[in-house]
Amino acid sequence: MPHRVLVTDKVSEEGLALLKAEPDFEVIVRTELAKDVPGLKAALREADALVVRSGTQVTAEILEGQTRLKAIARAGVGVDNIDVPAATKNGIVVMNTPGGNTVSTAEHTMALMLALSRNVPQADASLKAGRWDRNKLTGRQLEGKTLGIIGMGRVGQAVAQRALGFEMRVLGFDPFLSAERATELGIESIPHLHQLWGQCDYITLHTPLTADTKDLINAETIAQMRPGVRIINCARGGLIDPAALREAIDSGHVAGAAVDVFEPEPPPADHPLVGHPKVVVTPHLGASTEEAQVAVAEEAARLLVDFLARGQVRFAVNMATLNRAELDDLRQYLDLARRLGMLHAQMDRGIIKSATLRYRGEVAGKNTRLITAAFAAGWMETALGGQVNLVNAEAGLKERGITLTEEKSTDPGDFSSMIQAEVETDRKGYVASGTLFGREFLRLVRLGPYRLDAHLDGNLLIFTHNDRPGLIGALGTEFGKRGVNIAQMNVGRETQGGEAIGVVNLDAVPDEEALKAVSDHPDVISVSFIKLPAHGELPSWLQL
Numbered sequence: 259m260p261h262r263v264l265v266t267d268k269v270s271e272e273g274l275a276l277l278k279a280e281p282d283f284e285v286i287v288r289t290e291l292a293k294d295v296p297g298l299k300a301a302l303r304e305a306d307a308l309v310v311r312s313g314t315q316v317t318a319e320i321l322e323g324q325t326r327l328k329a330i331a332r333a334g335v336g337v338d339n340i341d342v343p344a345a346t347k348n349g350i351v352v353m354n355t356p357g358g359n360t361v362s363t364a365e366h367t368m369a370l371m372l373a374l375s376r377n378v379p380q381a382d383a384s385l386k387a388g389r390w391d392r393n394k395l396t397g398r399q400l401e402g403k404t405l406g407i408i409g410m411g412r413v414g415q416a417v418a419q420r421a422l423g424f425e426m427r428v429l430g431f432d433p434f435l436s437a438e439r440a441t442e443l444g445i446e447s448i449p450h451l452h453q454l455w456g457q458c459d460y461i462t463l464h465t466p467l468t469a470d471t472k473d474l475i476n477a478e479t480i481a482q483m484r485p486g487v488r489i490i491n492c493a494r495g496g497l498i499d500p501a502a503l504r505e506a507i508d509s510g511h512v513a514g515a516a517v518d519v520f521e522p523e524p525p526p527a528d529h530p531l532v533g534h535p536k537v538v539v540t541p542h543l544g545a546s547t548e549e550a551q552v553a554v555a556e557e558a559a560r561l562l563v564d565f566l567a568r569g570q571v572r573f574a575v576n577m578a579t580l581n582r583a584e585l586d587d588l589r590q591y592l593d594l595a596r597r598l599g600m601l602h603a604q605m606d607r608g609i610i611k612s613a614t615l616r617y618r619g620e621v622a623g624k625n626t627r628l629i630t631a632a633f634a635a636g637w638m639e640t641a642l643g644g645q646v647n648l649v650n651a652e653a654g655l656k657e658r659g660i661t662l663t664e665e666k667s668t669d670p671g672d673f674s675s676m677i678q679a680e681v682e683t684d685r686k687g688y689v690a691s692g693t694l695f696g697r698e699f700l701r702l703v704r705l706g707p708y709r710l711d712a713h714l715d716g717n718l719l720i721f722t723h724n725d726r727p728g729l730i731g732a733l734g735t736e737f738g739k740r741g742v743n744i745a746q747m748n749v750g751r752e753t754q755g756g757e758a759i760g761v762v763n764l765d766a767v768p769d770e771e772a773l774k775a776v777s778d779h780p781d782v783i784s785v786s787f788i789k790l791p792a793h794g795e796l797p798s799w800l801q802l
């Protein structure tokens with residue numbers, strides 16, 4: 259089946275051409291679905307990936323129960339139009355294309371700053387209306403003025419460089435802006451936002467919209483600003499309380515504003531800022547240049563080709579970056595951790611509270627975060643089936659209040675690599691450890707207090723028992739009578755004649771009667787039947 263990519267916003271032809279040129283890709287452009295929730299939901303049931311800009315709202319309702327959809331590529335930076343937690347919950351990777359539209363957005367910010375300072379839109383409108391209003395339209399120079407930049411990421415830094423070219427004094431506020439980087443850029447780093455407001459002639463916003471940045475510009479922060487300040491927003495509409503800004507412009511405290519972004523988009527006709535004579539507005543044009551649109555569309559296309567055809571994850575906002583080589587290197591460990599998770603899930607030892615993954619030896623030097631995620635995926639797979647994978651497993655455990663902890667030691671111990679998973683429940687903790695023999699064979703080497711060497715695949719019958727002669731033979735007879743062949747058998751004990759554990763790999767699933775016959779044996783203490791994937795059988799998220 260070809261990889262089907264659905265595109266619901268207008269993206270440049272160059273990006274679509276890259277996707278269409280791939281041998282096993284089918285591209286369907288349906289921009290009318292951007293505003294059609296039931297239509298989009300239905301179309302996604304038949305799609306492997308979705309490409310959007312900011313026009314499509316990808317809500318939890320749309321993502322719920324999507325089993326074929328694997329990836330969403332945002333041709334742009336902001337993913338606030340995508341419900342990322344809902345995507346994570348449904349195992350969908352969300353990727354964006356940072357960088358491709360940085361310069362365009364920074365240039366648009368400068369264009370708005372200049373237009374605002376020199377009354378360009380008002381002058382244009384007045385001359386076209388037949389007036390020659392030279393006296394009314396006197397502006398201000400940027401040179402020597404202080405610009406405050408909130409959000410010193412890609413766009414913020416690009417704006418800083420351009421503003422320095424206009425000989426402005428530039429102040430930057432960003433929790434991730436170090437004093438060294440600020441010095442390198444030639445700007446001043448402001449440690450606390452409250453120190454920035456009163457110093458600026460211009461304030462420009464370049465942060466994402468988050469709970470912290472929502473209504474960052476409000477009546478209270480505006481009151482701390484210098485009279486005559488001008489405000490520019492090319493980031494997200496929700497960063498400004500529009501009613502508060504309008505009031506401050508009307509009172510003269512704020513000299514004017516330039517706004518490219520709104521909440522919602524398009525803004526309603528009675529939006530407090532849109533019709534105001536001292537506000538310059540553009541319809542979310544920051545990234546709308548030929549160059550930026552080609553760059554982000556091509557990058558989005560490359561992200562999807564890399565992901566769907568080559569198993570490489572780049573610029574994911576809800577998953578650790580994983581490339582093919584890393585996946586190839588980690589695959590056996592991921593498989594081992596997943597099987598340990600599946601084993602724990604089926605042991606039925608009370609209500610799960612937490613798990614600790616201990617990595618020893620060579621594996622401790624690998625990307626254990628992913629291996630832990632694979633354990634979590636295996637752990638929840640029995641309960642949640644195919645809905646769970648590397649993207650959503652850890653978040654799924656967190657949602658359920660279960661904590662995952664990692665411990666690492668490069669000391670190899672008895673094996674060159676060992677993964678130990680200890681699960682704590684309301685009853686007691688339980689440990690299972692696994693290792694790799696060669697590159698291919700997954701072994702269970704510890705279960706509870708017992709050392710073992712059991713195959714970690716297929717049908718496993720695990721039974722604790724009194725270490726007495728005759729039990730193993732009796733068990734073989736019971737299974738033999740029912741035509742269930744024993745493929746492997748492994749026994750572990752702490753002391754001769756004490757309590758012991760047996761792990762039997764069976765060629766077929768034993769029926770209830772066979773299991774009952776085993777548990778009824780006077781020397782058997784407990785019996786668990788565990789179903790693991792066959793040797794070499796991988797879930798789709800490990801087959802990329």
Ligand SMILES: NC(=O)C1=CN([C@@H]2O[C@H](COP(=O)(O)OP(=O)(O)OC[C@H]3O[C@@H](n4cnc5c(N)ncnc54)[C@H](O)[C@@H]3O)[C@@H](O)[C@H]2O)C=CC1
Nearest residue numbers: 335336363409410411412413432464465466492493544545
């Ligand atoms: N108008 C348009 O067409 C475009 C708008 N954008 C928007 O511009 C914004 C910035 O984009 P990029 O620079 O590419 O993103 P970025 O991720 O490179 O930079 C964002 C910066 O904001 C900082 N930040 C987060 N919370 C903050 C807070 N409370 N106070 C101060 N700084 C904070 C982060 O530390 C980060 O350095 C995003 O919201 C993006 O969606 C980006 C491109 C085009």
Ligand SMILES: O=C(O)CCC(=O)C(=O)O
Nearest residue numbers: 311312334335336545546
């Ligand atoms: O797709 C667009 O033009 C919007 C770009 C944007 O806002 C972003 O990249 O965050």
